[in-house]
Amino acid sequence: MTPPPRMDPDALLQVEDLSVRFRSDTGVVSALNGVTLAVRPGETVALVGESGSGKSVTSLAIMRLTPSPPGCEVGGRVWLRGTDGRPVDLLALPGEAMRKVRGDRIAMIFQEPMTSLNPVLTIGEQIAEAIAVHRGTSRASAWNAAGELLELVGIPEPRARLATYPHHLSGGMRQRVMIAIALSCDPALLIADEPTTALDVTVQAQILDLLRRLQKRTGMAVIFITHNLGVVAEIADRVMVMYAGRIVEEAAMRTLFQAPRMPYTVKLMRSVPRLQIGGERVALEAIPGSVPDPTNLPPGCAFAPRCSHAMEGTCDVVGPDLEEVQPGHFVRCVRWRELAGGTAR
Amino acid sequence: MSTPDETIIEVADLRKWFRIGGGMFSRSGVDVKAVDGVSFSVRRGEILGLVGESGSGKTTVGRTLLRLTEPTDGTIRFRGQDITHLPKRAMRPIRRKLQLVFQDPFASLNPRMTVGRIVAAPLIVHEPRMGQAERAERVAEMLQMVGLLPGHAGRFPHEFSGGQRQRIGIARALMLRPDFLVADEPVSALDVSIQAQIVNLLLDLRARFSLAMLFISHDLAVVGHLCDKVAVMYLGRMVESAPTIELFANPRHPYTEALFSAVPDPDPEVRRSRIILSGDIPSPINPPSGCVFRTRCRYALPACAGDVPPLRNVAPNHQSACIRDDLALQPAM
Numbered sequence: 001m002t003p004p005p006r007m008d009p010d011a012l013l014q015v016e017d018l019s020v021r022f023r024s025d026t027g028v029v030s031a032l033n034g035v036t037l038a039v040r041p042g043e044t045v046a047l048v049g050e051s052g053s054g055k056s057v058t059s060l061a062i063m064r065l066t067p068s069p070p071g072c073e074v075g076g077r078v079w080l081r082g083t084d085g086r087p088v089d090l091l092a093l094p095g096e097a098m099r100k101v102r103g104d105r106i107a108m109i110f111q112e113p114m115t116s117l118n119p120v121l122t123i124g125e126q127i128a129e130a131i132a133v134h135r136g137t138s139r140a141s142a143w144n145a146a147g148e149l150l151e152l153v154g155i156p157e158p159r160a161r162l163a164t165y166p167h168h169l170s171g172g173m174r175q176r177v178m179i180a181i182a183l184s185c186d187p188a189l190l191i192a193d194e195p196t197t198a199l200d201v202t203v204q205a206q207i208l209d210l211l212r213r214l215q216k217r218t219g220m221a222v223i224f225i226t227h228n229l230g231v232v233a234e235i236a237d238r239v240m241v242m243y244a245g246r247i248v249e250e251a252a253m254r255t256l257f258q259a260p261r262m263p264y265t266v267k268l269m270r271s272v273p274r275l276q277i278g279g280e281r282v283a284l285e286a287i288p289g290s291v292p293d294p295t296n297l298p299p300g301c302a303f304a305p306r307c308s309h310a311m312e313g314t315c316d317v318v319g320p321d322l323e324e325v326q327p328g329h330f331v332r333c334v335r336w337r338e339l340a341g342g343t344a345r
Numbered sequence: 346m347s348t349p350d351e352t353i354i355e356v357a358d359l360r361k362w363f364r365i366g367g368g369m370f371s372r373s374g375v376d377v378k379a380v381d382g383v384s385f386s387v388r389r390g391e392i393l394g395l396v397g398e399s400g401s402g403k404t405t406v407g408r409t410l411l412r413l414t415e416p417t418d419g420t421i422r423f424r425g426q427d428i429t430h431l432p433k434r435a436m437r438p439i440r441r442k443l444q445l446v447f448q449d450p451f452a453s454l455n456p457r458m459t460v461g462r463i464v465a466a467p468l469i470v471h472e473p474r475m476g477q478a479e480r481a482e483r484v485a486e487m488l489q490m491v492g493l494l495p496g497h498a499g500r501f502p503h504e505f506s507g508g509q510r511q512r513i514g515i516a517r518a519l520m521l522r523p524d525f526l527v528a529d530e531p532v533s534a535l536d537v538s539i540q541a542q543i544v545n546l547l548l549d550l551r552a553r554f555s556l557a558m559l560f561i562s563h564d565l566a567v568v569g570h571l572c573d574k575v576a577v578m579y580l581g582r583m584v585e586s587a588p589t590i591e592l593f594a595n596p597r598h599p600y601t602e603a604l605f606s607a608v609p610d611p612d613p614e615v616r617r618s619r620i621i622l623s624g625d626i627p628s629p630i631n632p633p634s635g636c637v638f639r640t641r642c643r644y645a646l647p648a649c650a651g652d653v654p655p656l657r658n659v660a661p662n663h664q665s666a667c668i669r670d671d672l673a674l675q676p677a678m
Contacts, residue, residue, distance in 0.1 A: 050536035200398035230609030286541035
């Protein structure tokens with residue numbers, strides 16, 4: 001297989017022009033449109049967006065976990081650098097080879113630690129299974145490794161916990177078990193889909209801290225999917241803001257918070273209440289309306305109907321391209337130049 | 346009829362214990378102390394925030410004070426009247442003054458009813474003699490008040506987004522012009538951009554109707570934005586309570602401090618020193634002796650395992666249930 005012409009030599013994963021379409025009774029739903037992104041080893045890339053923005057579909061398409069055609073069509077390329085350094089297009093891989101990638105090179109954790117564990121198997125069996133399948137080791141040594149993993153993710157009395165069932169554990173502990181399973185084969189990339197959304201804030205802080213420490217130790221890359229801008233500020237190196245199935249802004253984390261260019265990003269940041277003491281209590285700047293219907297996306301910029309800067313005859317007609325504001329900072333807005341002149345704030 | 350400073354709801358030493366285990370005729374079994382001695386009051390036009398993690402008992406407080414479950418002990422007063430043990434029939438006229446908005450805007454609306462029927466339901470129950478035309482007019486008026494269109498009355502819940510459904514739930518709750526609203530995590534299931542719309546709507550409606558409100562939430566930033574005062578719960582107990590500004594600037598309970606410090610700030614330049622609590626909230630079946638937070642508290646002393654520390658005044662209107670006075674705790678930001 002020939003490497004892609006534009007593959008970033010540093011990239012571990014490079015997604016090119018990824019699109020996902022679902023066929024439904026009400027028409028074709030374009031869940032994802034031309035998503036392009038690259039992830040380097042050791043880096044944390046956050047995908048941020050509201051429900052329906054396409055962030056989870058992106059991760060499912062990378063893992064090839066979307067339903068099979070004709071119900072769902074996936075287009076584009078997903079290049080993953082193999083252990084030998086050569087890129088492989090995951091979308092072109094035969095099913096058997098893809099199964100070896102999943103859980104081994106790329107692992108995934110989900111939002112619901114309650115439903116992603118098997119309730120009738122012990123924690124130990126579920127972790128050891130992943131190790132035995134991918135490493136081909138004996139049950140005994142897999143069991144041993146499972147104990148070590150539980151210790152690594154900070155579960156007290158790890159060996160004793162191997163014999164317990166998921167319902168014995170709290171939500172935070174179950175998420176730790178999920179992380180242990182994900183890490184069991186030392187993946188190069190971890191996809192974390194809203195892993196802390198269902199958890200309490202104090203437990204969320206524990207899990208974020210754990211992920212950061214594990215990443216430092218293993219050097220894995222992380223794609224972190226979240227709707228929480230606070231979590232983004234906490235863990236991300238780079239951020240992709242998604243809206244209606246497209247990336248609308250991409251930047252280094254600090255740049256994005258300091259100088260957001262896309263009106264959607266600006267509005268999203270202003271609509272989040274902050275922890276603050278006193279001061280003038282002003283109404284939060286809500287974004288009017290709601291996310292567009294994916295079966296019936298507006299013809300121009302998908303955010304135009306909710307955007308206070310939208311220009312009739314332009315924004316509602318032409319879908320803007322991603323333009324480079326400065327190296328590494330991209331925005332999908334036809335007016336970003338004039339808005340950057342001061343009217344955006 | 347109403348004075349501006351009137352106390353609408355007053356709860357004293359409220360307890361709700363659930364018996365688990367044991368058979369129907371057995372005396373065995375243990376009590377889960379879901380709510381164990383909670384006191385607060387809410388005045389007209391005031392919003393009290395009730396915060397805490399899952400399992401802290403905040404939802405049970407809301408449901409018990411509305412008499413949706415019977416309290417085990419304590420008193421509930423509504424505008425001065427003791428309603429703790431009021432029989433069903435006598436409770437009925439009071440119920441219309443106490444309303445509830447739910448967390449899940451998908452599960453709390455009947456999918457087979459039109460929005461008009463859902464919003465009119467309280468009128469049909471409590472004002473059965475009202476004519477159809479007047480009812481329709483009241484529904485249209487209320488839909489507009491919550492930011493929907495009168496024409497939406499003929500549609501079904503599935504035609505609406507999460508935020509719009511939450512507006513429908515709020516319209517239903519306000520239909521009878523209640524004095525008091527319990528809002529149980531009303532924005533938790535919504536996207537951030539929509540969350541702000543609903544928070545602003547609640548503030549607007551509070552001002553318009555001088556509503557008193559109990560706002561139950563785990564999101565401290567939203568609570569700080571919306572509420573006049575805040576009570577913090579942990580494992581069925583109130584551990585701290587103060588006016589919002591005072592609580593954020595000067596937390597006095599270590600749990601409140603840890604809760605604040607765990608909230609990720611959407612500003613990468615803000616770097617608070619983070620307190621990461623170890624472990625999980627203990628089981629309410631077998632809570633720790635003494636202070637229930639001591640097992641996760643970094644300031645705990647041997648004395649904390651002794652008696653249950655009572656809430657005591659640490660500043661005007663500010664109560665905390667911590668025996669240590671010598672702590673300099675980190676404010677909310």
